[in-house]
Amino acid sequence: MKASELAGILGGVLEGEDVEITACGGLEEARRGDLSFCKDPKHVKLVQTTQASAVLLPPDWDHGAPCAIIRVQDPNHACMTAAKLFAPPSPEREPGVHPTAVVDPSAKIGEGVHIGPFTVIEKGAVIGNGSVIEAQVFIGEGCVVGPDSHIYPQVTLREGTKLGRGVILHCGVRLGGDGYGYNTTFENGLPKIEKIPQLGIVELGDFVEIGSNTTIDRARIGRTYIGPHTKIDNLVQIGHNVKVAGYSGIIAQAGVAGSTQIGSGCLIWAQAGVSGHIKIADGVQVGPQAGVPQSLDGSVKYVIGAPAESMKEFGGRLLLPKLFAKLKAEVKELKARVAAK
Amino acid sequence: MKASELAGILGGVLEGEDVEITACGGLEEARRGDLSFCKDPKHVKLVQTTQASAVLLPPDWDHGAPCAIIRVQDPNHACMTAAKLFAPPSPEREPGVHPTAVVDPSAKIGEGVHIGPFTVIEKGAVIGNGSVIEAQVFIGEGCVVGPDSHIYPQVTLREGTKLGRGVILHCGVRLGGDGYGYNTTFENGLPKIEKIPQLGIVELGDFVEIGSNTTIDRARIGRTYIGPHTKIDNLVQIGHNVKVAGYSGIIAQAGVAGSTQIGSGCLIWAQAGVSGHIKIADGVQVGPQAGVPQSLDGSVKYVIGAPAESMKEFGGRLLLPKLFAKLKAEVKELKARVAAK
């Protein structure tokens, strides 16, 4: 597409050569034929060295560019719009059941549902209208998938799992595995480890999205619950009987131990760990790699470190070596003064 | 089921209305028709606000409840018994090989074995009597699965993996992947990275259970070994040539690096990391998120922090900011006193 045509679509103004644009990319990775974007003068160096053929810039940008410029009000947004024009369309998932899929006759498949090759759907499962179940998925007995959901390849839902409307599960998500629960007793001094039956289910609210290879365990009794609009990233672990209220986020490789309750609008950052049987109040953020051993009542909105504390406490702890060196010097000087008296 | 009937089964005494019970659940999540339980008066508020229709309480509970009460000696245990009555039965896995499974003619399939749809069993593999291999599992050449084991969907066992009796593998477990091992040399100043062949296997003892998406690498030479009755949670990483003795536990997202030996009865808590080529003595516990850089001889039974230390040392470290502030004030006062003399 010509840069002039693109400028028209984006409601922008072209300056410079009317080059051919075929893709979008960040300033540093852009190649000939790419459109890039910048809104902040602090990245002026990246603009000056970009290999892009054209760059989206705000109206008041006065640092020039080594290529064509398209001036727009919101370069980020314009680039997303342009990217959609160039992106190959998402793979089509036409309604219908692939002939290789194994679907139990008692399963209820809604209208307009796509079921991909080698997918298994067991007894009594229900798939809501318009949902896409891709290849090689396993949906166990009595599971319910809400309408307009999208399950990517190689997801497993153990029996009884319930998903709301518009849920997205990425490749390798595991819902409903047995939680970690054992009773250890001793007989004649020898340990005897007995598995505690995990009888509950996993339930996800509407518009929940779960990243690749994340695991959520079924409840011991009752349900493990993820509330509506909560978004969970890749490789996260959610223990049995955890409850996450709606509109929260949990970033990659974080873990939440059994029976913990996380409020609404919380954000658990990457690699953080939240202990079991505690409560995190609405709106609290747990920083990356933080470890939370006890309940957080919301009086501190952001915690960090392990055990987690406020930014002020954490910052003070980081400063200790410097403060200590200073105090040590003071003591040394004081000693000398005392000795001299 | 009527509460009175349930009380009979559980050996308890009903107080209040003979309500209909259809499920079990924790005090906070229980809904109309649910049976809940409480054994500890410290949760009295949760009892008072529960939506459950009946609650299991100990004989000496004198705080009442907003619903029917069933008094029993052990409310936790009674609730588990009741939960089993209400839980839907586990999916039946009848003996037989699903017609879509691809089983090599040289594989030996024991009596009463279930093999699910789209499962692949390669040359020379052996499946012990009574084992359940669910859908979409991959069992490579020469693997041995002991009797009475249960392999959930989408597990992969690379060639030569050996499982004992009564092993449970949850969805997405990866056994026998190549360990991380490379030789880097330099030729004319350029690095040359060569893969070190990973020639060994993974072996699991009897009654080992492994959680969803956990990975255990095959040995470079010899075997990576997990001893009997050891229980491993989700998303755990076990490096090549690791040996874990029996009756240990490893909680979610922990990692054990190559060639390390973990004793019997150890507990490695969530997100902890244990370095390679070290030994952890029998019965030692490694706390959550701890990092263990060197061998632990068992003189300290519980370590925490990174690098890991005793609770006393760790606690002292946490107190430093307060102690420092106190010392700083003392020095200030002392300075003033010296100046005044």
Place this chain on the structure above:
Amino acid sequence: MKASELAGILGGVLEGEDVEITACGGLEEARRGDLSFCKDPKHVKLVQTTQASAVLLPPDWDHGAPCAIIRVQDPNHACMTAAKLFAPPSPEREPGVHPTAVVDPSAKIGEGVHIGPFTVIEKGAVIGNGSVIEAQVFIGEGCVVGPDSHIYPQVTLREGTKLGRGVILHCGVRLGGDGYGYNTTFENGLPKIEKIPQLGIVELGDFVEIGSNTTIDRARIGRTYIGPHTKIDNLVQIGHNVKVAGYSGIIAQAGVAGSTQIGSGCLIWAQAGVSGHIKIADGVQVGPQAGVPQSLDGSVKYVIGAPAESMKEFGGRLLLPKLFAKLKAEVKELKARVAAK
């Protein structure tokens, strides 16, 4: 094989009985019939207590052994050579497409390619000559797999993923999942969370190897890129738009957040976390469990701790409790002296 024959193959000299050798193993795990090895006198105790039938030792070893000895220049290397003799051959993956595989007619399958059972290859995908695609793999629309690559069972490549030559992907690897990206706005005080389209791809350079259950997200725009010869271990998370230059290593359970750039020859150790939108200079190593909040320019070659700092700073911090106790004692003494004056 007789130890004498083995000594001949390895260019070594046999001392002691000409025993039969059937396998290789580490000193501690070796059993009767095994060959073991040791090059360092510091492991003399392990040699003295090994159950191996023969042990490879260097020419100058003068501590004896409780079994036959084969003296060689490089015991490690010789043991690897011997291990290859005893290891069962890798499973054969003959050229050809398994009759159960679902391969779109528009996909281009190169010469000598193996495609295993239940594998799905979608529209327009390209598989290079000599590549092995094992069982139950999913390769989405328009993916490109370079020649001589090896994809183990149950890997998923979402649409558009590109792999170079000689790439190895272990079981459960997830390439091209949507990155974590949402816009949150408020309407009448209520949050509205919108998914940001993830329009880019994942691209891996030549000879990249990725461990089991690792996840690499597709770019928001453009590509997430892993450079040639980079080796990534198990359960690692790589966010959208990350760029890793060639010849780097990322060890198990580490995570790299979105848009970060990692240089050439870097090593990110296990469980470390690298924040988003930063740069790690060539050759920098990030220690285990470290947390890197900002760019590292290479002036420090190894960082550790969270937030990450130099070994010197980190070591100083670890020493604080001891230094503090000493200073406290000094202040106490000084106080007494001042009081006495």
